[in-house]
Amino acid sequence: MAKFSDIVGQKSIKAHLTHALLNNSISHAYIFEGEEGCGKMLMAQAFSQTLLCEKQAEDACGSCHSCIQAEHETHPDIIFVRREEDPNNKDKRRKTLGVQAVREQLVDDVIVKPYQSAFKVYIVTEAEKMTPEAQNAILKTLEEPPSYAVILLLVTRADALLPTIRSRCVTLSFSPLTEGEIESYLTNQRGISPSRARLEARFARGNLGQAIRKAEDENAQTQKKRMLDLIEKASVEGTHAILT
Ligand SMILES: [Zn+2]
Structure with missing residues (x-):
């Protein structure tokens, strides 16, 4: 995983997220919008690692139990929501993120309280690949999220998401790096x-x-x-x- 100090550029986004962390004003849902390679995933990982870090500071300590789990991507309260394997080709993933995958990995799972942390973070990679049914399924969670849930939707373009989803998320737009x-x-x-x-x-x-x-x-x-x-x-x- 990552720390904020590892991230190149994106100063205003880092500032927004660290301010929210320090002031306990975390939103339940964010859209991270930006071109591939601009650092959305690294930012999502740094944010979730810092949020769950036992030191509770403006950046992850990198050495507590929670940080070590996050760095090994084995943290039980940081869940990656991804497209399922293609049943016809095990080396590939399905073209879309379907409603069944979203239900199993997020909607049904979010009801279960965090395993060891104050929050449970869902990082939805390539969220624009969600089918309309999958988006509607997630919408129900966004309308009434459990207090501990934080959902990060990573997209190249936010307008690929339903307006009803966008209106319930804080959108952070990443700029290309210099x-x-x-x-x-x-x-x-x-x-x-x-x-x-x-x-x-x-x-x-x-x-x-x-x-x-x-x-x-x-x-x-x-x-x-x-x-x-x-x-x-x-x-x-x-x-x-x-x-x-
Ligand atoms: Zn830590």
């Missing part, structure tokens, strides 16, 4: 070389997730090539050649 934000994250947090980081930041168009994948792929390719070169050299010249 080239400078992406570049400094890649060099400082991921150990990517400055020249590669600059290049990937320029092509990423604000999509940090894509920039990380490409830069790390490139790093892995370079390391693989270096390893293959060494093996080749060893087979031709003997192992002493690569040890000197």
Whole structure:
């Protein structure tokens, strides 16, 4: 999972959420709206981890029992709501998030009190893929949420959700990251070389997730090539050649 301090950019959203945490003014439902790779999932994870952290501060401590469970994605009170497996292809998920999945993973589950925390957080990934029936099922929960429930709907576009859902949620719109934000994250947090980081930041168009994948792929390719070169050299010249 994550801490707020790990998140690149999105200052106003971080400020909004930490203010709500410190003032006990958490809403029952949020829409996190933004392009893929802008950090919606990381923000959802940081928010839920901080909300359930035993230290109750403006950021997750990262070391209490709750934080460790959150970081391993084994926290019983942080539930990820996802599309089900495609019955015809186990490696894929269904195209939509259907009413049955939403009922099983959220609507019926939310009635059960939190296992160990004051809150129970549901992170609905790709919420725009909910069918109209699934959205209507969730709407009933949003109309009368249990006091401990916090529902985070992650979407690329909020208008993919029914107006009745939107009116019951606080919508936070994520902005694409700047080239400078992406570049400094890649060099400082991921150990990517400055020249590669600059290049990937320029092509990423604000999509940090894509920039990380490409830069790390490139790093892995370079390391693989270096390893293959060494093996080749060893087979031709003997192992002493690569040890000197
Ligand atoms: Zn903690």
